[in-house]
Amino acid sequence: MNHSRYRYHRMLLLLVVSVLLCIGAGCRQQDQKDVTLYSATSQSSQTGQETTQSNLPPAELVFYNYANPMPDQDKVMDEVNKYLKRKINANIRIITLNPTEFEAKIPAILASGQPADLVFTSSWTNNYLANVSRGAFLPLDHLLKQYGVGMQKSIPAILWKGMLVDNQTYAVPLNKEIGHQYGVLMRKDIVDKYHLKIDRIQTWEDLEPLLQIVHQHEPQLRPLDTPEMLYRSIPMNHIAGDWYLPGAINIGESPAFKRDDHQVFNQYATPEFKHFVETMYRWNQAGYLPKDPMYEAEGDWKTGKIFAGALSYAPNYVYERSSQLGYDLDYVNIGQGVIETGDVQSGAFAIPRSSKQPERAMMFLELLYTDPYLANLLKHGIEGVHYIKVDDKHIEPAPGMDPLNPKYDYGYGWMWGNIFISYFDKSYPQDTYEQYEAFNSGNIPAPALGFNMNIAPVSTEVAAINNVLAEYYRPLINGTVDPEKVLPVFLQKLQIAGVETLIAEEQKQLNLWKAAQSSASSIQ
Amino acid sequence: MEQTSSKFNQLPKSWNLVFNLILIVLCVVCIIPIILVYAISFTSEASLSAKGYQFLPSEWSLDAYRYVFRNGDQILQSAYVTIGVTAIGTLFSLLVTALFSYVLSRRDFRYRNVMAFFLFFTMLFNGGLVPSYIVNTNVLHLADSFWILILPYSLSAFNVIILRTFMQQSIETAILEAARIDGAGEWYIFARIVIPxxxxxxxTVGLFTLVTYWNDWFLGQLYITNPKLVSLQYMLMKLQSNIDFVTSNATSATNNMLMAQIPAEGARMAILVIVLTPILCAYPFFQKYFVKGLTIGGIKG
Amino acid sequence: MTFLYELRKNKVLFLMALPALILLVLFNYLPMFGVILAFKNYNFYDGILGSPWIGFKNFEYLFKGDAWLITRNTLLYNFVFIIFGLILAVALAIVLDEIRNRFLSKTYQTILIMPYFLSWTIVALIFYAFLSADKGIINQALTFMGMHPINFYSETTYWPYILIFVFFWKSVGYSSIIYLASITGISPEYYEAATIDGASKWQQIRFITIPCLKPIIIIMTILSIGKIFYADFGLFYQVTYNSGALYPVTQVIDTYVYNGLTSMGNYGMTAAAGLYQSFVGFVLVIITNWIVKKMDKDSALF
Known part of the structure; x- marks a missing residue:
């Protein structure tokens, strides 16, 4: 009996040792490879300056982008590569992944160091900050200086500022609408029928009389779809780089919260938040809002059962939405549009640490952002095959292409870098660019734009707080629970989860950042 | 009359009736949602958003299936992959599982408990997704290969333990002893006595394995980028995800028109119907082994 | 040198086990080095082995806030699932086996396993069609009968029953297959002998069928005890639509970890949760197995 137990231990030990050896060997190999890669990178980028397009050695690039695959992708890729061969002597393999695939594959690819030269990153998928803090991406500043001059010029400075982490740039931001502006879409026929004065609407509270009229006279209509976007229209600067985490400071000249402008505060513990959730509870009781906490509005929109809906707006959307739903809509802004760090990081391209060709990847990005031919090719496919030009700004599907079922078309193509150098579908108005520019300049930069919170020191608290938010945020915002009873519990649970530790950490990091900013500007 | 339900072993008539009634109620509860799924897949999107779910569609439509079968070539290719993976995977897995289970079921084998523990341990502890990915891609170089769809699921500790228990229960040591005295080798005993x-x-284990391989999209999603190796489930999952994406991110005029056309709800159900129907057709094949009276061979006793 | 002796004596048995052992090492034991992630502040630059150790910091969040409630929910649901799951599956297997008409028995079987093949997303949709406050079938019926509608997704009272019902509805048919196959394997001689001795059907079930199922029942129970700290994510997250108001009765360890970590994507904390769940299960299995071994050596897992 004893004897066999001894044997058993020895066998187990043997196995463990051999397994560990295997892993050790595998990983050491991995580490060495990384180290050599890394030094090769820095060397070649130093010498890179002398290389010209003609004597560049051939290169293979792999690019993972967040985009739905198109049926004619191979055909377009052949054209892209023909062009790239001429321009930068490179062959690129673009792997387009839809959301679920992207979220499943990319973390594993980045963590394991599988070959990848370019990858999409953002504040909402494949998180930029988390990846930078894990060391997933290469710093790009010197590469940008050498190969990205055109991009540096054409992309607004405010976007570059938002990408900075510890004064280093780790990704090239998408050049599209900047910031967020909330607003309300309303059925035009109803607005006209009851002569609703929508131009007087400025904040979420101004909606109430309208909802009341609609509810009273059109009982079959749902007055408002869901109120979360109304809450988000209250301007504040979220410090943790996340919509939900507690910790915010005021924005602009007429701040929404009665607070000291430099003090980070818990937005959920303010009288303003209390007022909002109390109003929503009242609205819900009055029948303006859906009773189900996870109500899905799309079906009711399609059948015209909704009067108004709050949303995060993008230029032109009201026309698109009207044509899609088949009835006319009115739109008004609510609250002030804001640009926060998270908005700026709404999309960008990074070069993973495993890239063997970082300078060539950068050259490709430079082309993608500055070369209209390449940009249009990737967004709309091949001219004459997939699209034809209508005028110098607009295109339409080529004859024989089914517009409902295109073989290749990414619409306005935000996922391919720069929307300002490519054609739009003929349904877009002539002043599309101007509308974007007006939208961008109408949004005011948040005071902490460019500040990036490092969540790592408080990750225990954040995990617990995320759970408290998951439990209380939506029911309170949707008005499905009585704030009289629930709000105090919510705040108390936030306390237990460590909200004070989080806010103190936010304040500390913000102060450090501010000090660094002012010292940097005084040097200049 | 069915074959061998011997008279002396039958349930009294009254109880037979009660059992049947209970089962009918249970079956109704189980089948109603399935009927609903089939019905929705044949309902037009317009009547779905106007009237909600209906058991008898007020407006029939094949749009959902037309939409799903739009890229017929890829579906065909994916069906080959899935059938190949399921067939080869199930056979391979059954062989490895049966061999190992037999070894573990041998009471005279000194290391059976050590091995059983070695096996069981993997049921609870695992390295997690990223370490597995690193081993499979950087050490075993299995990314984008046919075998990555088979090997990770080919040995399930759960299945081995179940089969071992079955073997311990239904194979008496005396039979094995007798065979050995007759001069039969281990392989002969395994193939001619243990397996039958x-x-x-x-x-049972075969059915579980088959379902695992048939339903899997996870391995594909993680390791496959080559369209030739995309399995049916993975393809349908991608399609579903594309629909969700277009429905929730309509920001271009073309996308918007597209979105109005996609039969979102119906397609979701049609996808399920495509996945479910073959499994339901395969089930009776296994079922004959779960019904008493047809399988007991002459070897016993 | 017992090992070498055994190896020579049972050459063929070792050979038979070899393919399985190789698969276990490659696909289970090699990646297992990943458990050290639970004790590390992982970054890609230093790799898994090189990243700094941080002790038990990654585990702290598992014991913060509502940890006790969540653990209690997980355990209670799993107790119900294990005990009633066992009774229902065995009972169903016996009933299906006893049905006189073979054709009917097969039809019942096929229908009863159907819900197993529905994904949780679809199950959630189907139950939403019944339970929705605005247009659910149940509430329409309640309003029709002049009763107050129930806001199911905001009322905790009903959810323990709903979740237990959904779980069994989806899984009982499938899990009864194991017992059904097991009953098929029982030698008919036992029943013949019992009938000759004048045993009634009930006595046969009690004294032959159930004792013959004992080994598989014990094994299945030990295996589910190992998973007692794990909860079915789809059931608790999707079927409830992750409705916050229901958390007091629906939040379990897996949903807690998911809610806490998705926005951060912290590998170390994810690994810590898995290790914690596995470790508790492991300890419980070792204890259970030890007890079983004391009582009946052959039924033990190892």
């Missing part, structure tokens, strides 16, 4: 005697167990 564990048919119900093999069928």
């Amino acid at each position: 005697l564990s048919k119900p167990g093999l069928a």
